[in-house]
Amino acid sequence: xxxRSHLFALSVIFVLLACSDLACERQNQQASPxxxxxxxxxxxxxxxxxxxxxxxxxxxxxxxMRPGEDPHIYTPRPTDALLIRKAKLLLRNGLHLEGTLxxxxxxxxxxxxxxxxxxxxxxIKPLESEQYKGAPDPHCWFNIxxxxxxxxxxxxxxSQVDPAGKEIYEKAENSYRQxxxxxxKYTREQLATIPKQRRVLITxxxxxxxxxxxxxxxxxxxxxxxxxxxxxxxxxxxxxKLIGERQIKSVFIETSVSGRLNNLVRKVSxxxxxxxxxxxxxxxxxxxxxxxxxxIGMLHYNVDTIVxxxx
Ligand SMILES: [Zn+2]
Numbered sequence: 001x002x003x004r005s006h007l008f009a010l011s012v013i014f015v016l017l018a019c020s021d022l023a024c025e026r027q028n029q030q031a032s033p034x035x036x037x038x039x040x041x042x043x044x045x046x047x048x049x050x051x052x053x054x055x056x057x058x059x060x061x062x063x064x065m066r067p068g069e070d071p072h073i074y075t076p077r078p079t080d081a082l083l084i085r086k087a088k089l090l091l092r093n094g095l096h097l098e099g100t101l102x103x104x105x106x107x108x109x110x111x112x113x114x115x116x117x118x119x120x121x122x123x124i125k126p127l128e129s130e131q132y133k134g135a136p137d138p139h140c141w142f143n144i145x146x147x148x149x150x151x152x153x154x155x156x157x158x159s160q161v162d163p164a165g166k167e168i169y170e171k172a173e174n175s176y177r178q179x180x181x182x183x184x185k186y187t188r189e190q191l192a193t194i195p196k197q198r199r200v201l202i203t204x205x206x207x208x209x210x211x212x213x214x215x216x217x218x219x220x221x222x223x224x225x226x227x228x229x230x231x232x233x234x235x236x237x238x239x240x241k242l243i244g245e246r247q248i249k250s251v252f253i254e255t256s257v258s259g260r261l262n263n264l265v266r267k268v269s270x271x272x273x274x275x276x277x278x279x280x281x282x283x284x285x286x287x288x289x290x291x292x293x294x295x296i297g298m299l300h301y302n303v304d305t306i307v308x309x310x311x
Contacts, residue, residue, distance in 0.1 A: 035060060038088035038161055043098050043105075044071055045285040046141050047091050047118060047150070049295050052288075053176050054154045056168040059089070064101065067287050070256045071097050072227040076104045084108040089161045091154060094120040097138035116157040118150040127209050131224035139225065139283070142211035144184040147295065151176055183296055190303050191215045194310045201306060202239060202251040202268070204261045205229075207282035217306075222264055227257050236268055243272040250277025250309035256284040277309025 040059040042048040048063030055061060064080055065071060071093070080101070084090065085108050092098050092105065094117025109115055119126075119140045126136035140146040155173035159166040191199065200218045201208055205227050212219035220242060223229045242248070251269050253262040253276055269276050280302050286292035292301050 039083075039086050040089040040091060040158070040161075041083055041087040042090075043092040043101060044283070045069075046147075046295050046298075047093060047154075049285060049288070049293070050118075050147075050150055050154050050176075051091060051158075054151060054169055054172045055158060056165065056172050058162060058165045058168060059158065065284065067293070068256055068284050070227055070258075071283050072099070074099070074101055076101050080104055081108045085110055087113055089113065089157055090115040091157065092117050093138055093141075094118065095126055095136040095138035095140070114157055114161050116153055118153045119146070121149050121153060123149050127213070129225045130206075131229060132226075135225070137206070137209055137225045139207045140210055141295070142208055143214040144180050144187065144299070145214065146210065148177055148180050151180070179296060183299055187215055187299065187303050190307045191217060194307060197246065198248055198310055200242075200246055200248045200310075202243070202248065202265075203280060203282070204252075204254045204257045204265050205282065207254070208280075222261065222268070227261065231261070231264055236264060236271070239268045240272045243268070243274055248274065248310070250275045252277050252280045252306070252309070254280050254282045255286070256282055275309070278305035280305060 037058060037060045040051050040055065040061050042051050042061065042063045044065050045063055045067055048061055051059065051061045062083060064083065065074055081104055084105055087109065090105055090109055090113060092102070092115070096102075097119075098105070105115065119138060124140050124146050126140070129135040129137055141150065151173050155169040158169045196216075199216065200220065201212065202220050204221065205223050206219070206221035206225045208217070208219045208221070209225075211217065220239060222235055222239065223231045239251075243251070251265055251272075251274060253265050266276060281292055281298045285294065285298050288294075292298045
Protein backbone atom coordinates (compact mmCIF):
# COMPACT_ATOMS: atom_id res chain seq x y z
CA UNK A 1 0.00 0.00 0.00
CA UNK A 2 2.78 2.37 1.04
CA UNK A 3 4.63 1.50 -2.16
CA ARG A 4 1.61 2.27 -4.34
CA SER A 5 0.99 5.71 -2.80
CA HIS A 6 4.69 6.43 -3.13
CA LEU A 7 4.51 5.59 -6.82
CA PHE A 8 1.39 7.74 -7.17
CA ALA A 9 3.18 10.72 -5.54
CA LEU A 10 6.11 10.26 -7.87
CA SER A 11 3.89 10.21 -10.95
CA VAL A 12 2.07 13.36 -9.72
CA ILE A 13 5.43 15.13 -9.41
CA PHE A 14 6.42 13.89 -12.84
CA VAL A 15 3.19 15.18 -14.43
CA LEU A 16 3.55 18.52 -12.61
CA LEU A 17 7.13 18.88 -13.87
CA ALA A 18 6.05 18.05 -17.41
CA CYS A 19 3.22 20.63 -17.19
CA SER A 20 5.46 23.36 -15.86
CA ASP A 21 7.83 22.69 -18.75
CA LEU A 22 4.95 23.04 -21.20
CA ALA A 23 3.74 26.22 -19.51
CA CYS A 24 7.25 27.55 -19.74
CA GLU A 25 7.43 26.72 -23.44
CA ARG A 26 4.08 28.42 -24.02
CA GLN A 27 5.22 31.56 -22.17
CA ASN A 28 8.28 31.71 -24.38
CA GLN A 29 6.20 31.41 -27.49
CA GLN A 30 4.15 34.33 -26.24
CA ALA A 31 7.29 36.33 -25.38
CA SER A 32 8.26 36.35 -29.03
CA PRO A 33 5.47 37.19 -31.47
CA UNK A 34 3.84 34.04 -32.80
CA UNK A 35 4.91 33.56 -36.39
CA UNK A 36 6.42 30.81 -38.46
CA UNK A 37 9.49 32.76 -39.51
CA UNK A 38 12.80 31.10 -38.64
CA UNK A 39 14.51 32.70 -35.65
CA UNK A 40 17.95 34.29 -35.96
CA UNK A 41 19.55 35.02 -32.60
CA UNK A 42 22.39 37.57 -32.57
CA UNK A 43 24.81 38.29 -29.74
CA UNK A 44 25.78 42.00 -30.08
CA UNK A 45 23.60 44.97 -31.02
CA UNK A 46 25.73 45.64 -34.14
CA UNK A 47 25.08 42.12 -35.43
CA UNK A 48 21.34 42.38 -34.64
CA UNK A 49 21.15 45.57 -36.69
CA UNK A 50 23.01 43.88 -39.54
CA UNK A 51 20.66 40.86 -39.50
CA UNK A 52 17.61 43.20 -39.65
CA UNK A 53 19.12 44.91 -42.69
CA UNK A 54 19.83 41.68 -44.56
CA UNK A 55 16.88 39.41 -43.68
CA UNK A 56 14.20 41.17 -45.79
CA UNK A 57 11.63 40.38 -43.10
CA UNK A 58 11.99 36.62 -43.64
CA UNK A 59 13.62 35.96 -40.23
CA UNK A 60 12.54 36.95 -36.76
CA UNK A 61 15.63 38.76 -35.43
CA UNK A 62 16.28 38.67 -31.67
CA UNK A 63 19.38 40.10 -30.01
CA UNK A 64 20.79 38.71 -26.76
CA MET A 65 22.70 41.81 -25.61
CA ARG A 66 20.65 44.93 -25.00
CA PRO A 67 21.63 48.47 -26.02
CA GLY A 68 24.40 49.80 -23.78
CA GLU A 69 25.51 46.40 -22.47
CA ASP A 70 29.23 45.67 -22.44
CA PRO A 71 29.95 42.43 -24.40
CA HIS A 72 33.27 41.79 -22.58
CA ILE A 73 31.61 41.33 -19.20
CA TYR A 74 28.13 40.22 -20.33
CA THR A 75 26.58 37.81 -17.81
CA PRO A 76 24.14 35.48 -19.61
CA ARG A 77 20.50 35.65 -18.48
CA PRO A 78 18.64 32.37 -17.76
CA THR A 79 16.35 33.13 -20.73
CA ASP A 80 19.31 33.20 -23.16
CA ALA A 81 19.62 29.41 -23.22
CA LEU A 82 15.88 29.03 -24.01
CA LEU A 83 16.17 31.55 -26.83
CA ILE A 84 19.30 29.91 -28.27
CA ARG A 85 17.55 26.51 -28.28
CA LYS A 86 14.87 27.91 -30.61
CA ALA A 87 17.30 29.55 -33.07
CA LYS A 88 17.66 28.27 -36.61
CA LEU A 89 20.62 30.62 -37.06
CA LEU A 90 23.01 32.03 -34.46
CA LEU A 91 25.21 34.98 -35.43
CA ARG A 92 28.03 35.98 -33.10
CA ASN A 93 31.14 38.14 -33.47
CA GLY A 94 33.74 35.57 -32.44
CA LEU A 95 37.46 36.24 -31.68
CA HIS A 96 36.60 35.70 -27.99
CA LEU A 97 34.26 38.70 -27.72
CA GLU A 98 31.51 36.45 -26.34
CA GLY A 99 33.18 34.96 -23.26
CA THR A 100 30.78 32.92 -21.13
CA LEU A 101 28.01 33.35 -23.69
CA UNK A 102 29.97 31.31 -26.28
CA UNK A 103 29.75 28.28 -23.95
CA UNK A 104 25.99 28.78 -23.44
CA UNK A 105 25.61 28.88 -27.25
CA UNK A 106 27.60 25.68 -27.79
CA UNK A 107 25.68 23.87 -25.05
CA UNK A 108 22.20 24.91 -26.17
CA UNK A 109 22.12 25.34 -29.94
CA UNK A 110 19.81 22.73 -31.50
CA UNK A 111 21.34 20.06 -33.75
CA UNK A 112 21.01 21.26 -37.34
CA UNK A 113 20.98 24.97 -36.40
CA UNK A 114 23.67 27.06 -38.11
CA UNK A 115 26.21 29.08 -36.11
CA UNK A 116 28.44 31.70 -37.73
CA UNK A 117 31.16 33.86 -36.14
CA UNK A 118 31.07 36.85 -38.51
CA UNK A 119 34.53 38.21 -37.57
CA UNK A 120 36.26 34.88 -38.13
CA UNK A 121 37.09 34.89 -41.83
CA UNK A 122 40.29 34.70 -43.88
CA UNK A 123 39.52 38.18 -45.30
CA ILE A 124 39.71 39.66 -41.77
CA LYS A 125 43.23 39.94 -40.37
CA PRO A 126 42.88 40.11 -36.58
CA LEU A 127 45.14 42.57 -34.77
CA GLU A 128 46.92 41.23 -31.72
CA SER A 129 46.23 42.61 -28.27
CA GLU A 130 49.21 44.48 -26.79
CA GLN A 131 48.24 43.41 -23.28
CA TYR A 132 47.39 39.76 -23.93
CA LYS A 133 49.97 38.34 -26.33
CA GLY A 134 48.39 36.01 -28.87
CA ALA A 135 44.83 37.15 -28.11
CA PRO A 136 43.01 38.62 -31.14
CA ASP A 137 41.39 42.06 -30.94
CA PRO A 138 37.66 41.38 -31.54
CA HIS A 139 36.59 44.97 -32.45
CA CYS A 140 36.77 44.35 -36.24
CA TRP A 141 33.44 46.13 -36.91
CA PHE A 142 35.28 49.47 -36.71
CA ASN A 143 36.93 48.78 -40.06
CA ILE A 144 33.94 49.34 -42.38
CA UNK A 145 35.48 47.04 -45.02
CA UNK A 146 35.45 44.29 -42.41
CA UNK A 147 31.82 45.03 -41.59
CA UNK A 148 31.11 44.38 -45.29
CA UNK A 149 32.57 40.89 -44.70
CA UNK A 150 30.20 40.58 -41.70
CA UNK A 151 27.30 41.46 -44.04
CA UNK A 152 28.34 38.92 -46.66
CA UNK A 153 28.67 36.18 -44.07
CA UNK A 154 25.26 37.09 -42.63
CA UNK A 155 23.68 36.91 -46.10
CA UNK A 156 25.19 33.53 -46.97
CA UNK A 157 24.26 32.09 -43.55
CA UNK A 158 20.65 33.17 -44.09
CA SER A 159 20.67 31.57 -47.57
CA GLN A 160 21.99 28.37 -46.05
CA VAL A 161 19.14 28.23 -43.52
CA ASP A 162 16.48 29.47 -45.95
CA PRO A 163 17.58 28.76 -49.57
CA ALA A 164 14.25 30.08 -50.93
CA GLY A 165 15.21 33.59 -49.75
CA LYS A 166 18.70 33.61 -51.30
CA GLU A 167 17.93 36.29 -53.89
CA ILE A 168 16.34 38.55 -51.28
CA TYR A 169 19.34 38.30 -48.94
CA GLU A 170 21.80 38.94 -51.76
CA LYS A 171 19.84 41.96 -52.98
CA ALA A 172 19.61 43.39 -49.45
CA GLU A 173 23.31 42.79 -48.88
CA ASN A 174 24.15 44.52 -52.13
CA SER A 175 22.19 47.65 -51.24
CA TYR A 176 23.59 47.62 -47.68
CA ARG A 177 27.11 47.32 -49.10
CA GLN A 178 26.54 50.49 -51.12
CA UNK A 179 25.50 52.30 -47.93
CA UNK A 180 28.66 51.03 -46.21
CA UNK A 181 30.79 52.26 -49.10
CA UNK A 182 29.25 55.74 -48.76
CA UNK A 183 29.86 55.60 -45.01
CA UNK A 184 33.49 54.68 -45.60
CA LYS A 185 33.98 57.57 -48.02
CA TYR A 186 32.40 59.98 -45.51
CA THR A 187 34.58 58.62 -42.68
CA ARG A 188 37.82 59.06 -44.66
CA GLU A 189 36.94 62.54 -45.89
CA GLN A 190 35.86 63.82 -42.50
CA LEU A 191 38.79 62.44 -40.51
CA ALA A 192 41.26 63.81 -43.05
CA THR A 193 40.13 67.33 -42.09
CA ILE A 194 41.82 66.93 -38.66
CA PRO A 195 45.50 67.98 -38.84
CA LYS A 196 47.62 64.81 -38.75
CA GLN A 197 49.55 65.93 -35.62
CA ARG A 198 46.34 66.17 -33.58
CA ARG A 199 44.58 63.18 -35.18
CA VAL A 200 44.93 61.16 -31.98
CA LEU A 201 41.99 59.36 -30.43
CA ILE A 202 42.16 58.76 -26.67
CA THR A 203 39.34 56.61 -25.26
CA UNK A 204 38.39 54.51 -22.22
CA UNK A 205 39.18 51.04 -23.59
CA UNK A 206 41.10 49.90 -26.65
CA UNK A 207 38.19 49.37 -29.08
CA UNK A 208 39.35 51.60 -31.93
CA UNK A 209 42.58 50.04 -33.27
CA UNK A 210 40.88 48.75 -36.46
CA UNK A 211 39.29 52.18 -36.92
CA UNK A 212 42.68 53.86 -36.44
CA UNK A 213 44.51 51.60 -38.89
CA UNK A 214 41.81 51.90 -41.55
CA UNK A 215 41.35 55.68 -41.38
CA UNK A 216 44.79 56.90 -40.34
CA UNK A 217 44.04 57.87 -36.74
CA UNK A 218 46.51 57.25 -33.91
CA UNK A 219 44.67 55.46 -31.11
CA UNK A 220 45.42 55.26 -27.39
CA UNK A 221 43.27 53.96 -24.55
CA UNK A 222 43.34 53.86 -20.78
CA UNK A 223 43.03 50.06 -20.75
CA UNK A 224 43.39 47.22 -23.27
CA UNK A 225 40.97 45.42 -25.58
CA UNK A 226 38.87 43.95 -22.76
CA UNK A 227 37.05 46.02 -20.14
CA UNK A 228 37.87 43.30 -17.59
CA UNK A 229 41.34 44.79 -17.26
CA UNK A 230 42.25 47.14 -14.37
CA UNK A 231 43.91 50.49 -15.19
CA UNK A 232 47.16 51.37 -13.41
CA UNK A 233 48.08 54.85 -12.06
CA UNK A 234 50.95 55.16 -14.57
CA UNK A 235 48.46 54.63 -17.45
CA UNK A 236 46.75 57.90 -16.45
CA UNK A 237 50.12 59.69 -16.22
CA UNK A 238 51.29 58.37 -19.61
CA UNK A 239 48.15 59.67 -21.32
CA UNK A 240 48.46 63.08 -19.62
CA LYS A 241 52.05 63.28 -20.90
CA LEU A 242 51.04 62.29 -24.45
CA ILE A 243 48.28 64.92 -24.55
CA GLY A 244 50.76 67.64 -23.57
CA GLU A 245 53.41 66.54 -26.06
CA ARG A 246 51.03 66.26 -29.00
CA GLN A 247 48.75 69.20 -28.10
CA ILE A 248 45.70 66.96 -28.33
CA LYS A 249 42.48 68.92 -27.75
CA SER A 250 40.10 66.29 -26.38
CA VAL A 251 39.66 62.82 -24.93
CA PHE A 252 36.57 60.60 -25.23
CA ILE A 253 34.48 58.44 -22.94
CA GLU A 254 32.33 55.50 -24.11
CA THR A 255 28.68 54.50 -23.69
CA SER A 256 29.12 50.80 -22.89
CA VAL A 257 31.95 50.81 -20.33
CA SER A 258 31.77 51.26 -16.54
CA GLY A 259 31.31 54.68 -14.96
CA ARG A 260 34.50 54.08 -13.00
CA LEU A 261 36.55 53.70 -16.20
CA ASN A 262 34.96 56.77 -17.77
CA ASN A 263 35.69 58.70 -14.56
CA LEU A 264 39.37 57.85 -14.95
CA VAL A 265 39.26 59.31 -18.46
CA ARG A 266 37.68 62.43 -16.94
CA LYS A 267 40.60 62.47 -14.48
CA VAL A 268 43.02 62.37 -17.45
CA SER A 269 41.13 65.26 -19.06
CA UNK A 270 41.26 67.44 -15.95
CA UNK A 271 44.94 66.65 -15.21
CA UNK A 272 45.88 67.47 -18.81
CA UNK A 273 43.49 70.46 -18.86
CA UNK A 274 41.65 69.32 -21.99
CA UNK A 275 37.96 68.68 -22.64
CA UNK A 276 36.03 65.44 -22.78
CA UNK A 277 35.17 65.73 -26.48
CA UNK A 278 32.11 63.50 -26.30
CA UNK A 279 30.81 60.01 -25.67
CA UNK A 280 31.59 57.45 -28.36
CA UNK A 281 29.73 54.23 -29.08
CA UNK A 282 32.24 51.41 -28.99
CA UNK A 283 30.85 47.95 -28.26
CA UNK A 284 27.10 48.62 -28.28
CA UNK A 285 24.53 50.61 -30.25
CA UNK A 286 21.76 52.77 -28.75
CA UNK A 287 18.04 51.77 -28.74
CA UNK A 288 17.08 50.48 -32.24
CA UNK A 289 14.70 53.36 -33.06
CA UNK A 290 17.20 56.13 -32.17
CA UNK A 291 19.79 57.75 -34.50
CA UNK A 292 22.66 55.71 -33.00
CA UNK A 293 20.58 52.54 -32.93
CA UNK A 294 22.03 51.42 -36.26
CA UNK A 295 25.62 50.61 -37.16
CA ILE A 296 25.63 53.28 -39.87
CA GLY A 297 24.05 55.92 -37.60
CA MET A 298 26.48 55.06 -34.81
CA LEU A 299 29.55 55.44 -37.04
CA HIS A 300 28.30 58.74 -38.45
CA TYR A 301 27.81 60.03 -34.93
CA ASN A 302 31.25 58.82 -33.75
CA VAL A 303 33.01 60.39 -36.76
CA ASP A 304 31.17 63.71 -36.34
CA THR A 305 31.92 63.76 -32.59
CA ILE A 306 35.63 63.02 -33.14
CA VAL A 307 36.01 65.58 -35.94
CA UNK A 308 34.20 68.34 -34.00
CA UNK A 309 36.35 67.78 -30.91
CA UNK A 310 39.79 67.32 -32.52
CA UNK A 311 39.81 69.61 -35.54
ZN1 LIG B 1 35.52 46.32 -26.38
